[in-house]
Amino acid sequence: MTELDLQKLGVRGVNSALHGLPEGANAQDWLISNPMGQHAIACGLDAPLKVTIDGHVGFYCGGMNQQAEITIQGHAGVGVAENMMSGQVRVKGSASDSAGATAHGGLLVIEGDASSRCGISMKGVDIVVGGSVGHMSGFMAQSGHLVVCGDASDALGDSIYEAIVFVRGKVAGLGADCIEKEMRPEHLVKLAELLDAADIDADPGSFRRYGSARTLYNFDIDNADAY
């Protein structure tokens, strides 16, 4: 494992080292030490690297990730793994607002809690949260899966499109056009896969499924009161 000391190299030095690797380079395991809550650490990676960040990170850690497996040994600031395309980002602690925002693919695991707007406008990513999520999570979520092992705060799945939300605990309230849906066998299979991939031990049968009622998909003046 190769160590990159962020205190010495700065964010630019660390990211530059991870971006500049030749294809198939041997050094695939990296440790970023002393992250000091800095922003934009390990963003824009595009190689099958394993990157461990030894501490807390600021905004946009793992942003737009492709292929890499990033583990944050602490808490994460706003927009962790935002717009991720593939690979995996794991937060051992909790995450701030907009975790996984607009992400297209890959797996985001938050072992602790996630704050508001988790999975906002998600476009295909799978997100598994070991704890609870804040309000407006899954807002305008387009596709992918959001799994919440704890509780969900107000306005879950507001204006949701085709994303699927699974919640094990209490839901404080559903947003516009979000409804509870039947948990069919294929959903239990998919949920079991996601929990397994996230390495979280939970019974899929204890979750409920939420998704779009699809009543707001085409503008209708009679729906104006829904907003």
Next chain:
Amino acid sequence: MAAEIPMTLPRKSATFDDYTLSEIRRAAATGIYDIRGGGSKRQLPHFDDLLFLGASMSRYPLEGYRETCDTKVVLGTQFAKNPIELDIPITIAGMSFGSLSAQAKEALGRGASIAGTSTTTGDGGMTPEERGQSKILVYQYLPSRYGMNPDDLRKADAIEVVVGQGAKPGGGGMLLGQKISDRVAEMRNLPKGIDQRSACRHPDWTGPDDLAIKIQELREITNWEKPIYVKISGTRPFYDTALCVKAGADVVVLDGMQGGTAATQEVFIEHVGQPTLACIRPAVDALQDLDMHRKVQLVISGGIRNGADVAKALALGADAVSIGTAALVALGDNDPGLEEEYNKLGTTAGAYDDWHEGRDPAGISTQDPALAKRLDPIAAGRRLANYLKVMNLEAQTIARACGKSHLNNLEPEDLVALTMEAAAMARVPLAGTDWIPGRGGS
């Protein structure tokens, strides 16, 4: 014989004019607000209200066709490793694939590349046609992030973070289901045929402090190679420009209320935001206050139509301008040759603005394959290039007449205003006086 009593002529209300009455009837019949494309259509103080003084005893002109009047401009000189070098200070504004056909996007790229300038993506991502035909392509980073991906980000020559646009400051957008073809749906990760909302604010940042971090992330992902533009609407231009600089923008793009949109509410277009003319001087003030004028470049858009408008915007302190509506007209939008077809749509050439409906007979604002095929991207691109060259020549003509060897040497002292409103907004004297309303003088 009794004298005939003279009748007064029928008199229509200036307040309740024909358009207003028609809108009341339309609203009463449908129960829904009017949606349209384009920018503000109302009469506004604009560049036509300014005049250049030209050379005289105290200024000497440059010889047309002989003495050089440079038009090159470099954008993004502050932080980016690879600033954008343009032959002309007229760029093509962001317009999405989805609102426009692939042929129209290709034509914009072709025309801009021939003329030596940049074009810009829009909501919905980057198409291969556009990237392939655009020598210099600016990639918009919008709240919806439709089609946003790091591969395209790296392919771009510059990145434009969109905070607002002049037609609808503070508003998002809606691409109606009838324009969502298979390809548009796939690029936006949504099912075909449903309305696609473009969010009004970004999902993972709010305010200038967050924007600074977002810009840092975009720079890190692209290894600090690409200029980062921030596009704002004409709302609070002094403060917004200053905050863009604080957030680390290389370029500020400022769009006044005449700037177009693919679709939004008529009430939004006509009643929110400020005219382009009113926005330039406050933005330049902000840059000058921070000693960043010409270091952070200012691009002005919203109602730019000809070389005189270009020269006036530059004289007021802009580094470049951007065109959208005018570029579409150059491609063939609202062409009188299509009058019969516009009539069938209940409108007339020059007034067609139902771009969101996807029935554009010119093949520009549509995803209907049969309609889109009507637009020859090569010929349309050539028309756009011609138009851009004419605008540039016109601006040079004016600059030479003012004795300037570069378009950016034009200055407010070269201008006077025809109206008090324009004089106050542009902060140049009312013609024939040394009076700048609000600034003293006699």
